[in-house]
Amino acid sequence: MALAHDAADAKKADDPLDSLALSAENVQHNLRIAYYCRTFLSIVAGAIAGVLGLTGVYGFLCYFLVMLCASAGLAAKTRFNTSAFFDSWHRVAFDGFLQGLMSFVLFWTLVYDIVHIF
Amino acid sequence: MAEELVLDSAIRDWVLVPLSLVMVLIGVLRHFVSKCMSSQPEPDAKALKESQIVLRARYLRAAANYIPAKSFRMRKSYFNNEENGLLHVPKGQGQNVQAQMLSDPNMAMDMMKKNLSMIIPQTLTFAWVNFFFSGFVTAKIPFPLTQRFRGMLQNGIDLSSVDVSYVSSRSWYFLNLFGLRGLFSLILGEDNATDDTQKLMQTQMAMQMGGFGADPAKALGAEKEGLDLVQHEWLLPQIEQRAAAVLSQILA
Numbered sequence: 001m002a003l004a005h006d007a008a009d010a011k012k013a014d015d016p017l018d019s020l021a022l023s024a025e026n027v028q029h030n031l032r033i034a035y036y037c038r039t040f041l042s043i044v045a046g047a048i049a050g051v052l053g054l055t056g057v058y059g060f061l062c063y064f065l066v067m068l069c070a071s072a073g074l075a076a077k078t079r080f081n082t083s084a085f086f087d088s089w090h091r092v093a094f095d096g097f098l099q100g101l102m103s104f105v106l107f108w109t110l111v112y113d114i115v116h117i118f
Numbered sequence: 119m120a121e122e123l124v125l126d127s128a129i130r131d132w133v134l135v136p137l138s139l140v141m142v143l144i145g146v147l148r149h150f151v152s153k154c155m156s157s158q159p160e161p162d163a164k165a166l167k168e169s170q171i172v173l174r175a176r177y178l179r180a181a182a183n184y185i186p187a188k189s190f191r192m193r194k195s196y197f198n199n200e201e202n203g204l205l206h207v208p209k210g211q212g213q214n215v216q217a218q219m220l221s222d223p224n225m226a227m228d229m230m231k232k233n234l235s236m237i238i239p240q241t242l243t244f245a246w247v248n249f250f251f252s253g254f255v256t257a258k259i260p261f262p263l264t265q266r267f268r269g270m271l272q273n274g275i276d277l278s279s280v281d282v283s284y285v286s287s288r289s290w291y292f293l294n295l296f297g298l299r300g301l302f303s304l305i306l307g308e309d310n311a312t313d314d315t316q317k318l319m320q321t322q323m324a325m326q327m328g329g330f331g332a333d334p335a336k337a338l339g340a341e342k343e344g345l346d347l348v349q350h351e352w353l354l355p356q357i358e359q360r361a362a363a364v365l366s367q368i369l370a
Contacts, residue, residue: 039300055260106297
């Protein structure tokens, strides 16, 4: 999928010395890429939870685990220098955390039913 | 109470997967139809010019400290002076003409068309689901829910001893409705017709920037006052010392 390539395109903000000067367009581009990554990973997390047959709290744990891995991956992609790509590090870590929840539940239900119930 | 019900795999083949597939396809169809049907409103030259002027004044305010004081004052008077300054709006003028032209007919038609194009497929699909797929257990939700959800999720099923996790097709439809938004944003790109929140934001932004009603006069007046308020402090005099300090910090 084009994800790795897109993340490699994450552009640098303008002036690394002056932390106030960030190019807004680039920051938005990077945030959009992060959102796509999280959406895709929430669908994958739903499939994982369904295949493994997780129910109840464990399923949601799996979702949060995958979201944390997504944050870690994004941080590693920026070589832990998040201030050069995003305006604040907790924005990249926690933004869009709960937006993938509905997709996760949908695919979790779908895969769980297909694999285990039927 | 948590007995495992054995469900016919025909349900999976003919209800679960086809319903999701149909909703994805309808979403894609709706996206392309709305793209074909969307009428681009002609940009109004005057409103566009005014919004560009406001942008220029905003840039001037943001970067005021990088130009010498005299240049800044010259630019400021170009914008603000009383006779022919760009930001100066003579009192009764800007409001009436644009209020009628831009705001009500076109915008209202656009919004109604967009709303309709969202509501009709949803209603039709819901009616189809209700007609064909009611009265049996469709899926099992992997997490437990309280008894209060029973009425909402199990409306075709009249047995009260069935676990609340076993839901009917109506709830599967709603689950799909909310869950497929993420999928649509992946396969259709950012600007797709299925995302309601996006569309609300877009219509709001279009209404603000298209400049109808009293907005341009207010925007110009606000910019003018903002420009009046700027204190000019030229950053460049100490620039050699600061550059030397930064460089020595890097190279050290």
